[in-house]
Amino acid sequence: MLDRIAAALAERKRTGLLRTLRPLSPGRPGHVVRGGRDLVDLSSNDYLGLARHPLLIERSVQWTEALGTGSRASRLVTGTLEQHAEIETKLAAFKGTEAALLLASGWQANASIFKALVKLAPDAAIFADELVHASIHLGIAAAGKRQVRFAHNDLDQLDRLLAEQGPLAEERIVVTESVFSMDGDRCDLVRLSDIARRHRAYLIVDEAHATGVLGPRGAGLSAQSGVRVDLVIGTFSKAMGSFGAYVAGPQLLCDYLVNACSGFVYSTALPPPVLGAIDAALDLVPAMDAERAHLAALAERLRAGLRRRGFDTAASDTQIVPLLVGGEDETLALARRLEEQGVLGVAIRPPTVPRGTSRIRFALSSVHGEDEVDGLLAALGETV
């Protein structure tokens, strides 16, 4: 096996796809330090700067001191603290759903939820946007299902596929994301929820990149009026500034997942340091409209500047702004040159994105200022 592993790595290196880990340290807000150099961090998911917010740190420390560093067991055994239950109630109120459930990570939620649902309807058909997160593709495969893929955000095609293939299936499950992590565009959930209702399909939406950032009080696009989603997945690891994930929906759904979702049942409960940070984020985020407006304005400024310079920013209309380059090597070279200019903008390559669409994925934070966006645009002017 080790020979095969070496060959696989060599092949990745030859084709420009080898990835390696590059440590860095947090710097002042919106910055990182790597190799002793200060870099503007334009590629992380800390969209509201909460990962180092004093209230999250304080509550995380308090809860750690009071409750310990570990949760000692899985939720169904002895791992459920009163704090898990309180956060789940708070979270359901935030999302506007009847109930909510904490899970260890978004990856884990997506990897295990489909199997739990498909147990109830083995002949269900699953319809997925072609650009959904790798963990959703994995979860559908783990459920033993072949997915019906529709072209990215092509709701007309989804409507047609549901009409053609839906009636034959025992149940119809549609899955997409409210904000797409690599393109920074949104799904029209008002229209999608109408299509799902018409075809009697069960609608699952992953709000990883919208939670905290978009929708009323930052509750995500599924919380907009006129939208009905059956199961919402989101994370605390991005705008919410810490770690972990949630599922929100009806009480019956959560009761079922407590019994049947392997990623919930067989994994240790989230520990107090993480719970404290989640609790503080849930207190802060609803009132952060000014930060959300600033973030949206920064993203608009960046898109306008990039387009003026002739760059393709795909259909971005959120805090995630891709600069499409195309080839792997050119994208890596651009990321390297930006880093020399003091900007961290990470190259995203296949298999994370389709071949030929390698890009720098810029992701802004409300702690950034206009000067930092303008600095990036100036740096691109120097390098391209």
Ligand SMILES: *Cc1c(COP(=O)(O)O)cnc(C)c1O
């Ligand atoms: C980041 C992300 C996940 C994974 O969440 P983690 O909590 O980091 O495991 C799942 N879905 C989408 C769409 C994501 O962007």
